[in-house]
Amino acid sequence: MVVKSEVLLKWLRTLRYLAEGYPVEPELRGWSWQSPPVRPRSYLGLAVQDVASYCPTRRDTWLRRVVGVRAQPTPPMRVGLEVHGVVTSVTAVLRRYLFSNYSPAVLSREVEKAVESHTKNCPTRECAQVVRGVGWLTYHTLVSDWLWSSYGVMPVPAMALFSELRVDGSPIGLSNNMRVDAIPMANVVVDLKTGKRSDVHELALAAYALALEASLEAPVDYGLLVYVWWNGALQVETRGVYIGPDLRKSFLDARDEVIDMLLTKREPQVAVDCPQTCPYLEVCRVENPSS
Numbered sequence: 001m002v003v004k005s006e007v008l009l010k011w012l013r014t015l016r017y018l019a020e021g022y023p024v025e026p027e028l029r030g031w032s033w034q035s036p037p038v039r040p041r042s043y044l045g046l047a048v049q050d051v052a053s054y055c056p057t058r059r060d061t062w063l064r065r066v067v068g069v070r071a072q073p074t075p076p077m078r079v080g081l082e083v084h085g086v087v088t089s090v091t092a093v094l095r096r097y098l099f100s101n102y103s104p105a106v107l108s109r110e111v112e113k114a115v116e117s118h119t120k121n122c123p124t125r126e127c128a129q130v131v132r133g134v135g136w137l138t139y140h141t142l143v144s145d146w147l148w149s150s151y152g153v154m155p156v157p158a159m160a161l162f163s164e165l166r167v168d169g170s171p172i173g174l175s176n177n178m179r180v181d182a183i184p185m186a187n188v189v190v191d192l193k194t195g196k197r198s199d200v201h202e203l204a205l206a207a208y209a210l211a212l213e214a215s216l217e218a219p220v221d222y223g224l225l226v227y228v229w230w231n232g233a234l235q236v237e238t239r240g241v242y243i244g245p246d247l248r249k250s251f252l253d254a255r256d257e258v259i260d261m262l263l264t265k266r267e268p269q270v271a272v273d274c275p276q277t278c279p280y281l282e283v284c285r286v287e288n289p290s291s
């Protein structure tokens, strides 16, 4: 992952004040999945993106799940896929190194191979630059955190061990095969983003936190959104989020609205302010030429 432990710890100091002033009630924890409001009205195996949708009317969810439209990823989505892919691949190389006798030269060659396997899939030069930058930053961050931990200065960097985790979200109505970018500490979930900042990213953090709580029976109160983009050089911005009562309620309300929409098969309107990166632009324009 591209964020050092010290950045994460700095955010946690700030977020802890919020948590102390406005704690999460037990009924809003993921482990309360047997009773409302966490218990869903129906178990549809929703993807996080079905609930935390970038479409203002969630018409993309309806198109995917009711109509059965399969859209090809747009170039911005391809950047996101390759960025996530390179983090997974480089982390896997590091993990193998930590438990083997690789020499540093072999490690470096393995990381290079992992990075290039993703840059070559990029549709644009800028995509390749972001992917290469994120791949090497992941490597340097994990190695430096590991070295600091070996001197006892930092905790052992769980980022190297607990990233790209599969989580069962079915107790709260989500998919039984969710993927969480990283859990660097027991009570923190990290989500890596390549697009514009959006409030729905916070909803996604709430989804991951509730699913983790349902699986692990341990509180997950904090989220870290990590944005990466290219602007002549790799840019990285982090934002800490307290996954408090209001955010949890917003996610649960949104989840229930999606369940209602899918059970009734009610068709949402075409949005008036569609993001130009939406892969369904052609579909919605064909169906509603006035949009």
Ligand code: SF4
Pocket (backbone or CB within 6 Å): 054, 055, 056, 057, 058, 059, 060, 269, 270, 271, 273, 274, 275, 278, 279, 280, 281, 282, 284, 285
């Ligand atoms: S084109 Fe607009 S209305 Fe259609 S799914 Fe995309 S954002 Fe939603």
